[in-house]
Amino acid sequence: MQQIFNFLIRNKNSILFLFLFVVSVFLTIQNHSFHKSRFVSSANSITGGVYSWSSNINTYLHLDEYNERLLEENNKLRNIISNINDSISVEKQLDSTSFEGDYLFRTARVINNNFAKIDNYLTLNRGENSGIKQEYGVITSQGIVGIVDRVNNEYSRVISILNSRSRINAQLSNTNHFGSLVWDGKNPNIVQLIDVPRQAPLKKGDTIITGGRSLIFPEGLPIGSIKDFTLDQTQSYYTINIKLFNDMTNIGYVYVIENVNKDAIEELQDTTNEQ
Amino acid sequence: MNSKLFSNIARFVILVFLQVLILNNINFAGYVNPYLYVLFILLYPFAGNQSLFLFLSFLLGISIDVFEDSGGINAAACLVAAFVRPNLLRFSFGISYDHQNIRLANTPFGAKLSYILIMVLLHHFVLFSLEMFSLNHILLILKKTLFSSIFTVILTLLSLTLFSKKYR
Numbered sequence: 380m381q382q383i384f385n386f387l388i389r390n391k392n393s394i395l396f397l398f399l400f401v402v403s404v405f406l407t408i409q410n411h412s413f414h415k416s417r418f419v420s421s422a423n424s425i426t427g428g429v430y431s432w433s434s435n436i437n438t439y440l441h442l443d444e445y446n447e448r449l450l451e452e453n454n455k456l457r458n459i460i461s462n463i464n465d466s467i468s469v470e471k472q473l474d475s476t477s478f479e480g481d482y483l484f485r486t487a488r489v490i491n492n493n494f495a496k497i498d499n500y501l502t503l504n505r506g507e508n509s510g511i512k513q514e515y516g517v518i519t520s521q522g523i524v525g526i527v528d529r530v531n532n533e534y535s536r537v538i539s540i541l542n543s544r545s546r547i548n549a550q551l552s553n554t555n556h557f558g559s560l561v562w563d564g565k566n567p568n569i570v571q572l573i574d575v576p577r578q579a580p581l582k583k584g585d586t587i588i589t590g591g592r593s594l595i596f597p598e599g600l601p602i603g604s605i606k607d608f609t610l611d612q613t614q615s616y617y618t619i620n621i622k623l624f625n626d627m628t629n630i631g632y633v634y635v636i637e638n639v640n641k642d643a644i645e646e647l648q649d650t651t652n653e654q
Numbered sequence: 655m656n657s658k659l660f661s662n663i664a665r666f667v668i669l670v671f672l673q674v675l676i677l678n679n680i681n682f683a684g685y686v687n688p689y690l691y692v693l694f695i696l697l698y699p700f701a702g703n704q705s706l707f708l709f710l711s712f713l714l715g716i717s718i719d720v721f722e723d724s725g726g727i728n729a730a731a732c733l734v735a736a737f738v739r740p741n742l743l744r745f746s747f748g749i750s751y752d753h754q755n756i757r758l759a760n761t762p763f764g765a766k767l768s769y770i771l772i773m774v775l776l777h778h779f780v781l782f783s784l785e786m787f788s789l790n791h792i793l794l795i796l797k798k799t800l801f802s803s804i805f806t807v808i809l810t811l812l813s814l815t816l817f818s819k820k821y822r
Contacts, residue, residue, distance in 0.1 A: 395705055399729070406725045423720070
């Protein structure tokens with residue numbers, strides 16, 4: 380017994396090191412699995428407070444740019460409104476307002492934004508108190524940003540589309556060929572659309588929009604334009620490089636989208652699966 | 655003793671804030687960021703309690719992780735750096751380091767540089783390996799380690815020079 384104690388005391392530093400190291404590796408692995416990072420996230424009151432304090436200053440410096448974006452968006456929306464008055468048939472416009480179904484929009488400000496790592500997250504200054512929940516989509520007027528993955532009362536954390544674990548359904552705007560939107564971790568302005576069938580007619584500059592197969596984003600939100608494309612090893616699917624419409628390195632204000640019918644749809648799908 | 659304690663606490667807090675508010679947003683050439691908070695581990699009193707030092711390093715890393723949403727990668731990297739520090743001190747400054755209270759500012763430049771460089775390289779290598787979490791990206795890990803280390807070492811040397819007190 381004495382010897383065991385002596386051994387523990389002699390090696391207490393190594394044991395402490397091993398213990399803490401195992402804890403941190405455990406946290407890292409947790410963070411690498413979607414929706415399981417329960418312990419360490421920037422959506423808590425301390426980091427949220429610090430980030431919103433610093434973003435208050437930062438936002439002030441970018442006011443001009445944000446005003447310009449607002450003007451552009453207002454302009455787009457005004458065009459749509461006048462079109463509605465002019466004609467009965469509303470043409471499908473590439474805009475965050477063209478969607479089918481019931482969606483609820485909320486505004487929020489990005490108080491922290493990463494884009495230089497492999498797995499990037501954003502922090503928003505709105506949380507459960509403002510009605511934001513997990514798995515809500517996040518967009519700007521120009522394109523999509525990511526999906527909410529952790530919420531506390533006042534802040535929420537968003538998995539950016541610049542994250543190795545993000546997979547978002549997207550499709551070509553002129554045909555219905557769809558694929559998954561992923562990121563290779565290299566350039567924050569270029570994302571990849573994979574698993575697009577070879578039959579899809581692709582042209583440089585074509586627009587990529589969100590697909591209708593996800594319950595998170597409305598169909599038809601603009602994402603980016605095709606920069607170039609290659610066939611993968613099996614020669615049957617395209618990998619497309621997409622230039623984002625959004626500047627992911629400079630996001631000020633965002634919209635958080637709630638799909639009002641999501642629960643109902645999921646319930647229906649679950650009952651179908653059970654049978 | 656109290657002033658030492660106070661200056662270490664202040665250094666801890668200031669470095670965390672400096673790191674998450676400014677240095678993490680530099681993104682030089684797309685991805686190169688300095689990790690100056692290693693300075694806390696470099697400067698922690700050499701004769702201090704090793705267990706407390708390990709725990710503080712873990713705390714330092716986890717604070718950065720909370721801000722960065724990176725799980726526990728900074729904590730792990732800091733722990734490794736803190737754990738090997740006594741051996742590294744002996745390697746860089748010779749066996750004499752634990753007998754007398756040497757100060758980093760008064761050591762020869764070569765020894766100082768080797769101590770800082772090895773610590774930073776080790777810390778960054780563990781950090782980026784855990785960030786990528788796959789051996790397929792070994793080249794990217796090495797590239798990031800190299801460039802970020804250069805950046806960190808330069809900043810570390812600069813801040814050591816700026817904030818060193820001259821004793822005669």
